[in-house]
Amino acid sequence: MSKVEGILRENRESGRGTLVGYFPAGYPTVDDSVDALVAMAKNGCDILEVGIPYSDPVMDGLVIQQATEKALANGFRLKQTFEVIERVRAEVDTPMLVMSYWNPVLRFGVEEFADQLKSSGAQGMITPDLIPDEGSRWLEAAIERDLDHVFLVAPSSSDERVRANSAASQGFVYSVSTMGITGERANLDQLARQVVGKVKDLGTAPTCVGVGISTAAQVREVNSYADGAIVGTAFVKAYESGGLAALSEKTRELAGGLG
Numbered sequence: 604m605s606k607v608e609g610i611l612r613e614n615r616e617s618g619r620g621t622l623v624g625y626f627p628a629g630y631p632t633v634d635d636s637v638d639a640l641v642a643m644a645k646n647g648c649d650i651l652e653v654g655i656p657y658s659d660p661v662m663d664g665l666v667i668q669q670a671t672e673k674a675l676a677n678g679f680r681l682k683q684t685f686e687v688i689e690r691v692r693a694e695v696d697t698p699m700l701v702m703s704y705w706n707p708v709l710r711f712g713v714e715e716f717a718d719q720l721k722s723s724g725a726q727g728m729i730t731p732d733l734i735p736d737e738g739s740r741w742l743e744a745a746i747e748r749d750l751d752h753v754f755l756v757a758p759s760s761s762d763e764r765v766r767a768n769s770a771a772s773q774g775f776v777y778s779v780s781t782m783g784i785t786g787e788r789a790n791l792d793q794l795a796r797q798v799v800g801k802v803k804d805l806g807t808a809p810t811c812v813g814v815g816i817s818t819a820a821q822v823r824e825v826n827s828y829a830d831g832a833i834v835g836t837a838f839v840k841a842y843e844s845g846g847l848a849a850l851s852e853k854t855r856e857l858a859g860g861l862g
Contacts, residue, residue, distance in 0.1 A: 628653050
């Protein structure tokens with residue numbers, strides 16, 4: 604069992620929820636993103652999701668798009684992701700998963716990317732635009748290096764797709780809560796429960812819900828039927844509005860919904 608899956612299952616068995624926190628590497632600078640991720644870990648995030656800035660983020664909402672654009676404008680390069688991970692790992696032992704679209708990894712070199720991901724101290728990668736059918740190189744590289752490989756399922760996913768993506772995932776299955784891009788929503792769609800129900804009926808891996816979660820009440824609600832809540836936009840907005848202090852406060856607020 605991977606470290607990520609172990610935390611999810613341990614928290615579930617103890618009656619406590621899990622908070623997965625996303626923040627872009629290099630936003631607004633490399634140093635700032637290291638400080639932000641460390642603060643999130645120290646203030647209540649059980650698992651960190653390190654976003655790799657990309658120029659064509661099909662899944663990301665406006666807040667995260669603007670943050671990643673700023674990182675790229677400030678000169679961020681993909682290879683610096685590993686520097687961010689190494690520096691965060693030197694401060695905390697919180698598991699880290701990279702979130703990356705597939706093209707940057709392909710251009711970098713799949714095996715080389717996997718090597719550096721492993722050596723930097725990360726636990727694996729979430730691939731929002733990759734399906735197992737087209738991800739054999741990544742799966743082979745990840746399995747060889749014991750790296751988690753997390754695939755997504757959505758409300759539109761067929762039973763066959765849910766079954767395949769769940770079976771291929773290690774760490775957890777990423778259940779998208781609603782159709783559309785990331786961002787805060789006043790009410791999580793009922794579709795989230797349906798997606799999680801499918802994953803649990805058709806697979807055996809834990810599943811965490813992402814897209815639209817921004818309050819402690821939503822974190823609590825999601826953890827009542829899933830294995831973890833994934834938050835991104837709310838953390839980036841908090842940092843934008845008040846830096847590390849606001850980010851730390853927001854993390855503690857959302858962690859308060861874990862039980």
